[in-house]
Amino acid sequence: MGLTKPLIHEIARKTWLINELGCNNMYVLEGTERSLVVDAGMGYCNFREIVESLTDKPYDVVITHAHPDHIGMMHQFERIYINRKEIEEAPPRNWGKVTTKGGMDTINWLTRKDFDMDEFYMNNNTHIGNWEVWTPDESVICRGDLDTEICYIQEGDTFDLGGGRLVTAYDLPGHSPGHMYFVDEGEKIAFTGDCVNFNNGTRFHSAYRHCLYLLKFLSMYGTKYDRIFTGHQTYAGRLSFKSQDIRTVEGLLEAHRAYLKGEGYTIEMRSRALHPDVFNPTMCYGEGPYHIEVNEPPCKWADDEPHIIP
Numbered sequence: 001m002g003l004t005k006p007l008i009h010e011i012a013r014k015t016w017l018i019n020e021l022g023c024n025n026m027y028v029l030e031g032t033e034r035s036l037v038v039d040a041g042m043g044y045c046n047f048r049e050i051v052e053s054l055t056d057k058p059y060d061v062v063i064t065h066a067h068p069d070h071i072g073m074m075h076q077f078e079r080i081y082i083n084r085k086e087i088e089e090a091p092p093r094n095w096g097k098v099t100t101k102g103g104m105d106t107i108n109w110l111t112r113k114d115f116d117m118d119e120f121y122m123n124n125n126t127h128i129g130n131w132e133v134w135t136p137d138e139s140v141i142c143r144g145d146l147d148t149e150i151c152y153i154q155e156g157d158t159f160d161l162g163g164g165r166l167v168t169a170y171d172l173p174g175h176s177p178g179h180m181y182f183v184d185e186g187e188k189i190a191f192t193g194d195c196v197n198f199n200n201g202t203r204f205h206s207a208y209r210h211c212l213y214l215l216k217f218l219s220m221y222g223t224k225y226d227r228i229f230t231g232h233q234t235y236a237g238r239l240s241f242k243s244q245d246i247r248t249v250e251g252l253l254e255a256h257r258a259y260l261k262g263e264g265y266t267i268e269m270r271s272r273a274l275h276p277d278v279f280n281p282t283m284c285y286g287e288g289p290y291h292i293e294v295n296e297p298p299c300k301w302a303d304d305e306p307h308i309i310p
């Protein structure tokens with residue numbers, strides 16, 4: 001038998017990482033006046049109960065992006081904050097059994113009440129690959145049924161938690177149309193969802209534009225944040241919780257630059273992390289230890305962009 005409950009780990013002062021069955025990370029940050037919750041996972045725990053066991057302050061819930069492993073439990077809360085594009089420009093998706101039309105149709109599917117274990121197995125198979133560590137069953141499913149108010153945020157919006165703990169929202173689309181990350185200048189941590197990990201993606205804009213976003217993120221390193229906590233700490237099924245190495249982000253930038261320079265790509269059959277018997281054809285851009293892996297090549301420059309390499 002494996003674990004059936006989320007792991008809660010204190011990663012900084014009054015800052016908790018909640019790992020939902022190995023699949024994804026959510027965070028609770030507490031200031032002297034208020035608290036902030038970052039992301040709302042899938043639906044395999046009573047997340048609200050966990051939040052309220054960690055903090056007795058009033059709190060807001062922000063969502064990095066509207067993917068099933070980050071927005072799944074939004075109906076446990078009265079209100080969430082998210083970039084407008086994540087809702088209005090949520091793309092049509094094929095979820096196997098169901099195809100959604102995009103926009104609220106996609107969001108409603110992602111947060112539906114008649115939820116099952118499929119999402120867990122899909123995420124586990126794709127990202128985690130460790131079937132022994134977590135073994136939940138239907139009894140853990142908890143989606144919530146509140147009529148949640150969706151409030152929109154944009155780059156520069158801040159959440160003042162008190163005691164000098166100010167958290168600012170920034171754009172970094174690519175993995176999704178309106179992906180945001182949140183920089184907590186109090187504890188100097190960037191909470192980045194999926195925008196700067198190995199799953200960062202380059203859809204929705206050019207590789208050139210993506211370089212600019214990555215450069216902006218990197219420019220704050222050392223001053224506004226010195227640790228990065230992502231949406232998926234345990235991709236490889238390990239029970240360790242460490243901040244992501246900044247070199248991963250530098251490597252992503254180098255890979256995009258290599259692509260813009262025309263250094264080309266390869267199509268490789270790559271095995272999944274801990275499922276070495278499962279292979280996917282993947283395009284890899286960039287040489288050296290870092291590369292972008294996507295299924296379709298991003299455009300290099302949009303029509304109105306200068307043909308330079310940032």
Ligand SMILES: [Zn+2]
Nearest residue numbers: 067069194231
């Ligand atoms: Zn994710």
